[in-house]
Amino acid sequence: MDEPEKKKLKLWKLAVGAVVLLILIAALIWALLLGPWYFEGDRVRDSTLAPAAGLIITGFRTMLITLVAAVVAALGLYYTYRNHTLAQQQFKEAQKQFAKQHEQAQEQFKLAQQQFMHAQEQFTHTRETDRKQADLTHEGQVTERYVEAVKLLSSDDLTQRLGGIYSLERIMRDSKKDRATIVEVLAGFVRCSSSKVWDKRSRVASRGRERPESGGNSLHGNVQDQDGEGPRQWDRARFLLGDVFSSDPRLPEDVQAALTVLGRKEDGAAGLIVGLHKACLSGADLKGANLNGADMRGTDLSEADLSHANLSGTNMRRAFLSCAFLSEADLNGADLTKANLEGACLSEAKLVDAELVDANLKGAKLVDATLSGALLSGADLAQADLWGAQLTGAKLCGADLEQADLADADLKDADLSGANLTKVSGLTVEQLLQAKLSKTTQLPPGWVQNHEIQANITHHGAGNEQAQTGGV
Numbered sequence: 001m002d003e004p005e006k007k008k009l010k011l012w013k014l015a016v017g018a019v020v021l022l023i024l025i026a027a028l029i030w031a032l033l034l035g036p037w038y039f040e041g042d043r044v045r046d047s048t049l050a051p052a053a054g055l056i057i058t059g060f061r062t063m064l065i066t067l068v069a070a071v072v073a074a075l076g077l078y079y080t081y082r083n084h085t086l087a088q089q090q091f092k093e094a095q096k097q098f099a100k101q102h103e104q105a106q107e108q109f110k111l112a113q114q115q116f117m118h119a120q121e122q123f124t125h126t127r128e129t130d131r132k133q134a135d136l137t138h139e140g141q142v143t144e145r146y147v148e149a150v151k152l153l154s155s156d157d158l159t160q161r162l163g164g165i166y167s168l169e170r171i172m173r174d175s176k177k178d179r180a181t182i183v184e185v186l187a188g189f190v191r192c193s194s195s196k197v198w199d200k201r202s203r204v205a206s207r208g209r210e211r212p213e214s215g216g217n218s219l220h221g222n223v224q225d226q227d228g229e230g231p232r233q234w235d236r237a238r239f240l241l242g243d244v245f246s247s248d249p250r251l252p253e254d255v256q257a258a259l260t261v262l263g264r265k266e267d268g269a270a271g272l273i274v275g276l277h278k279a280c281l282s283g284a285d286l287k288g289a290n291l292n293g294a295d296m297r298g299t300d301l302s303e304a305d306l307s308h309a310n311l312s313g314t315n316m317r318r319a320f321l322s323c324a325f326l327s328e329a330d331l332n333g334a335d336l337t338k339a340n341l342e343g344a345c346l347s348e349a350k351l352v353d354a355e356l357v358d359a360n361l362k363g364a365k366l367v368d369a370t371l372s373g374a375l376l377s378g379a380d381l382a383q384a385d386l387w388g389a390q391l392t393g394a395k396l397c398g399a400d401l402e403q404a405d406l407a408d409a410d411l412k413d414a415d416l417s418g419a420n421l422t423k424v425s426g427l428t429v430e431q432l433l434q435a436k437l438s439k440t441t442q443l444p445p446g447w448v449q450n451h452e453i454q455a456n457i458t459h460h461g462a463g464n465e466q467a468q469t470g471g472v
Contacts, residue, residue: 142171142174145170146168146178146182148167149165149167149168149171150164150168152164152167153168153185153189158254162253162254165186165257165258165261166261168182168185168186168261179272180272183265183272186262187274188275189258190255190258190259190262190276190281191275191276191277191279193252193254193258194251194279194280194281195278195279195280251282251283251284251285256285259281259289260289262274262276262289262291263288263290263309265290265291273293273294274293274295276294276296276299277298277299278298278299280299280300281304282301282304283302283303283304284304285304286304286309287305287306287308287309288308289306291310291311292310292330294311294314294315295314295315296314296315296316297315297317297318298317299316299319299320300319301320302321302322302324303322303323303325304324305325306324306326306329308327308328308329309330310330311329311330311334312330313332314334315334315335316334316336316339317335317339318337318339318340319336320339321339321341321344322340322342322360323343323344324344324345326344326345327345327346327347328347328348328349329346329350331350331351331354332350332351333353334351334354334355335355336355336359337355337356337359338359338360339359339360340359341361341364342361342362342364343362344364345365346364346366346369347369348370349366349370350369351371351374352371352373352374353372353373353374354371354374354375356374356375356376357377357378357379358377359376359379359380360379361380361384362380362381362382363384364384366385366389367385367387368387368388368389368390369389371389371391372390372394373393374391376395376396377396377397377398377399378398378399379396379399379400380399380400381396381399381400381404382400382403382404383403384401384404386405386406387407387426389406389409389410390409390410391409391411391412391414392410392411392412392413393412393413393414394414394415395414396415396416396419397415397416398417398418399418399420400419401419402420403424403425404424405425405426406425409427409431410434411434411435412435413434413435413436414435415436416437416438416441417436417440418438418440418442419441420442421443421444422442422444424444427444429447429450429453432456433452433453433456436460437456437460438457441457
């Protein structure tokens with residue numbers, strides 16, 4: 001049925017309803033007005049019943065009104081019940097609709113969640129693929145740069161070699177994986193180049209000076225240490241050949257540049273060991289360099305500037321450091337066994353727990369240096385300046401301190417067994433009483449009879465004997 005027909009039907013229903021309502025109203029009015037005479041006419045017209053006629057009419061009308069009211073109330077109740085039932089049906093229908101919509105919403109949410117997880121997996125996969133591709137591209141670029149830098153490093157042109165060195169430094173900063181390799185390459189370059197410099201200087205020196213025929217004090221030589229750790233080392237007389245070396249730089253510019261790069265080692269590369277063993281780095285500028293843990297066994301660092309450098313934990317056994325400048329350098333825990341530090345400046349240097357067994361520190365400047373717990377057994381400290389040095393707990397067994405300056409030095413618990421203290425300057429009895437003395441300690445003249453010193457010797461001598469007995 002189309003829309004116009006529906007409207008016509010609705011109009012017909014309204015018209016019929018209106019006619020029926022009018023008929024009902026008319027019937028009600030008729031019943032109220034004429035009903036009593038129609039149903040009780042004989043009695044109402046009876047003259048003998050005139051007083052009761054009003055009661056009959058009133059009762060009849062009351063009955064009609066009551067019936068009408070009852071019908072209206074019944075219709076009201078019916079419509080109320082019908083509306084309530086309809087409302088319940090609508091509510092139930094709404095509940096069903098809501099449940100259905102809720103289920104649909106949950107299904108849509110689950111579908112959206114699955115789609116999101118799928119999209120996230122795709123994004124993660126794409127990102128990982130892109131990252132791997134970027135890493136491969138980056139590694140390829142780094143490899144190309146590395147190859148080019150090594151080519152430059154092997155060039156005969158100084159400018160190209162310098163470019164190769166600084167290119168390797170840039171690669172080392174950009175690529176953490178290649179740091180160890182680049183450090184090894186640069187350290188190898190330094191060792192190789194410095195050995196060439198050494199050979200060249202040896203040949204120049206040989207032509208400039210005649211080598212003495214007999215042992216004693218040779219000006220130069222190709223002498224290896226007995227244990228093979230040291231490079232070819234010259235004795236102090238080689239500095240007399242300065243006029244021969246005046247036309248030849250002590251350290252080539254490219255070698256110095258490589259050392260500077262190695263000395264700029266970042267904290268992230270702290271675990272890398274720089275191998276500079278047996279290299280000739282005389283006169284090198286390593287001020288403030290970070291070379292902690294480096295392998296510098298037998299390295300020639302004579303007259304090098306290592307002030308403020310971080311050399312903690314370095315292996316410098318038999319290194320040649322004569323006249324080197326090590327002011328305020330960090331040498332904590334460094335191994336300087338049998339190293340030559342003659343005339344070196346170690347003012348305010350940190351040498352806590354450093355090993356200086358049999359080291360040559362003759363004439364060295366150790367003003368305000370910290371040597372707490374250092375091992376200086378057998379060390380040559382003759383004429384050394386130890387003014388204000390911290391030697392607490394240091395082991396100076398058998399050390400030669402002849403003519404050394406110990407003014408204001410802290411010797412608390414320092415072991416001076418067998419040490420040579422004759423002709424020392426600046427030393428007081430109070431300082432000496434804080435140290436550990438023994439019968440083998442060589443005291444300044446006139447101090448042997450001091451009973452406080454003798455008591456110290458007796459006390460620590462007894463302690464040493466007990467320790468030895470316990471050890472046996």
